[in-house]
Amino acid sequence: MAGTGKGKIVDRGKKYSKIFIYIPQKVALDTRFPFKKGEDVTVRIEGEKLIIEKWKKVKSREEKPNRASS
Secondary structure: OOOOOOOOEEEEEEHHHEEEEEOOHHOOOOOOOOOOOOOEEEEEEEEOEEEEOOOOOOOOOOOOOOOOOO
């Protein structure tokens, strides 16, 4: 188990308009690693920290059928 490792911020250049974060394999293979490959995550900044959490789906209210009175 290795919960700590050196990661890297990668700019993919002109081909992509996104920044990627490299997570070392020894961290990603740790049994405590909370994510699966391809899983959506929430990313936010709190002060000097970058917080990455599992994506929480917001349940939308289902519209009730409009019942017209006769």
